[in-house]
Amino acid sequence: MELIYFTVGPSKLHEKFEEFIAKGNKENIGSLSHRSPRFSELFENLSNNLKILFNVPEEYSVFYSGSATEFMERIVQNCSEKNTLHFVDGSFSRKFSEISGKQGRINTEIVAEDDGSFFLDNLPSTYEPELICLTHNETTNGVTLSPLFIESIQKRFPDKLIALDIVSSAPTSNVDFSKIDCIFFSVQKGFGLPAGLGVIFVSPRALKKAEEIEKNGKQYTGSYHSFMDLAKYASKKQTPETPNVFGMYLLNEVCLDFLNRTIEKLRSETKIKADLIYKALDGNKKLKPLVTNKELRSETVIVAKPINGSQEVIEYFKKGGFLVASGYAEQKEMQIRIANFPSHSIEQVQKLCMLIDNY
Amino acid sequence: MELIYFTVGPSKLHEKFEEFIAKGNKENIGSLSHRSPRFSELFENLSNNLKILFNVPEEYSVFYSGSATEFMERIVQNCSEKNTLHFVDGSFSRKFSEISGKQGRINTEIVAEDDGSFFLDNLPSTYEPELICLTHNETTNGVTLSPLFIESIQKRFPDKLIALDIVSSAPTSNVDFSKIDCIFFSVQKGFGLPAGLGVIFVSPRALKKAEEIEKNGKQYTGSYHSFMDLAKYASKKQTPETPNVFGMYLLNEVCLDFLNRTIEKLRSETKIKADLIYKALDGNKKLKPLVTNKELRSETVIVAKPINGSQEVIEYFKKGGFLVASGYAEQKEMQIRIANFPSHSIEQVQKLCMLIDNY
Numbered sequence A, B: 001m002e003l004i005y006f007t008v009g010p011s012k013l014h015e016k017f018e019e020f021i022a023k024g025n026k027e028n029i030g031s032l033s034h035r036s037p038r039f040s041e042l043f044e045n046l047s048n049n050l051k052i053l054f055n056v057p058e059e060y061s062v063f064y065s066g067s068a069t070e071f072m073e074r075i076v077q078n079c080s081e082k083n084t085l086h087f088v089d090g091s092f093s094r095k096f097s098e099i100s101g102k103q104g105r106i107n108t109e110i111v112a113e114d115d116g117s118f119f120l121d122n123l124p125s126t127y128e129p130e131l132i133c134l135t136h137n138e139t140t141n142g143v144t145l146s147p148l149f150i151e152s153i154q155k156r157f158p159d160k161l162i163a164l165d166i167v168s169s170a171p172t173s174n175v176d177f178s179k180i181d182c183i184f185f186s187v188q189k190g191f192g193l194p195a196g197l198g199v200i201f202v203s204p205r206a207l208k209k210a211e212e213i214e215k216n217g218k219q220y221t222g223s224y225h226s227f228m229d230l231a232k233y234a235s236k237k238q239t240p241e242t243p244n245v246f247g248m249y250l251l252n253e254v255c256l257d258f259l260n261r262t263i264e265k266l267r268s269e270t271k272i273k274a275d276l277i278y279k280a281l282d283g284n285k286k287l288k289p290l291v292t293n294k295e296l297r298s299e300t301v302i303v304a305k306p307i308n309g310s311q312e313v314i315e316y317f318k319k320g321g322f323l324v325a326s327g328y329a330e331q332k333e334m335q336i337r338i339a340n341f342p343s344h345s346i347e348q349v350q351k352l353c354m355l356i357d358n359y
Helices: A017-026 A037-054 A068-079 A091-102 A147-156 A204-216 A227-234 A245-261 A263-282 A310-319 A346-357 B017-026 B037-054 B068-079 B091-102 B147-156 B204-216 B227-234 B245-261 B263-282 B310-319 B346-357
Strands: A004-006 A061-065 A083-088 A106-111 A131-135 A161-165 A182-186 A198-202 A287-289 A301-306 A322-326 A336-339 B004-006 B061-065 B083-088 B106-111 B131-135 B161-165 B182-186 B198-202 B287-289 B301-306 B322-326 B336-339
Touching (some): A004 A336, A004 A346, A017 A245, A017 B017, A037 A061, A037 A198, A037 A245, A061 A068, A068 A091, A068 A161, A068 A182, A068 A198, A068 A227, A083 A091, A091 A106, A091 A131, A147 A161, A245 A263, A263 A287, A263 A301, A263 A346, A301 A310, A310 A322, A310 A336, A310 A346, A322 A346, B004 B346, B037 B061, B037 B198, B061 B227, B068 B091, B068 B131, B068 B198, B068 B204, B068 B227, B083 B091, B091 B106, B131 B147, B198 B204, B263 B287, B263 B301, B263 B346, B301 B310, B310 B336, B310 B346, B322 B346
Parallel strands (some): A004 A322, A083 A131, A131 A161, B083 B106, B161 B182
Antiparallel strands (some): A061 A198, A182 A198, A287 A301, A301 A336, A322 A336, B061 B198, B287 B301, B301 B336
């Protein structure tokens, strides 16, 4: 039996993936030079379509890399010289902080309380981070940041740069990106594509900071992938290195499909599907949602604690035709993670919920 | 008419590319988790197959990235603290040097003479570079380093680390890799695959140097993509970030095909095809090989100077069914570049040579 991938990324591919590949092959995308006019056309279309899809301001830059992880490194290099502030509520927000620390920044961490909230009271009133790093959606434990929390951070630090990791909440993440300086994600989750491509939106003020750091010359900014080099090539609708051209082509195809379906529809469907899954879990005695505070529940990565451990329930889902992910790292045996991306249809989610009900 | 891509990378895809994609889709490679046993199996098979194909010693590590350019950065970060030596004979060897300079290393450049040779006489006898950076094959101008030159560098600096960029000469580059510490390439040239994946072989002594630098703690080594982090994950047959899994799968398929055809056969065919192209160019009055010294002529990237500029001859080849590359950067209008990779059949090269003869 063909399994339906409800893993948290890489995950189920977009239903038209093979069609898009065939179309790309017909256009020789795999052989396309990254210095050709056709590539620049793709670069421009993709960047514009992404900005429309995410409702990111026109004046933002769009850069590409091999992974979202790389952008954690490049953001720190280009948006900070001394110190960064991190809100840590899982392994990916911690990784962002570590990447900053390894580059010699003072990486202050505010670690989430048991209920998922953050207390800023211990921060001295004189504390001035250059860059604040947020993880919108923790793929490790299914905790999401509420819009109110993000707003409170913006109000507390109005003139500081803010970076937001939306790796596992893109593209349905409902955030006002016009107030965020660096927004980044990869394509193997919500976009239903194979991994190997990262995308970042960069605000004009983040770019200005990168320029200043570059001018100061005291700080390494990433050479071929410094924001300044990325911007120089982006102005020619190119990338500094030979990028994942086919990945960019596929992302543009998915983008067009999503624009056609409309982001509002994708969001409302995501919410409907998430509600179905949480309802099933809330009603189950052997498989409970990990996140009890409903405000903090991720719609796209849903984590549950099976009382008999993860192995049994993963096997049970497999027999029903679904592949879900185990818990992250040390939680491998204790938790499961269920993805809810645009590739997952309501019908499939309903079947999955029936399996939950019968477990 | 369907054009045959003789561009220097991205280039003509492997003839079984679509078959490999279909096979990968059947195995759900696009959805495969990079933390699954199946991925580790792929990681191990690919790494072993690459080492066999390149005749790289068993004890070398194999790491993956989104591009070969990234490895220029990671090599400098992990194999040097103070100074690097660069032999510059084109834009890619210069880029390697610049990436080193941007990281605060003293990047000494020996620039090639007009005839392509390098003079080391001006180097003080006390000069001790930590790392020597060589570009085996300059994609920009079709100059290759002779085996004798590489040996002479090894003899002059027996205890120094040597990095070799084989981006456009892999996999047919005939070099004794057991005496090179970092060997790196990408897949959009000789492997006939879409871009978006870089590979590096790292010697035990290069890894030791990276470990020392990491221990010293004074030097940034690349955080998630430091050699130490890459090695830590490689020991689990994994990568630190979600990599280009499908690209790795395709590379393994191409690798198996190349092993089946044997590297000796690929090399002898490459030489036969290069000889045909150079012979045609040598005999032509309107299209001359750029590199006159036959010892320095690349077999895989063949650069020619058309007396009427590049536009006319590129159009001429197009009408004959072939797409060749323009000159690199400022040479765009003045030169053309013809690739000769394993994907290019002898029959296709013969047809191309007939076109050259009739130009």
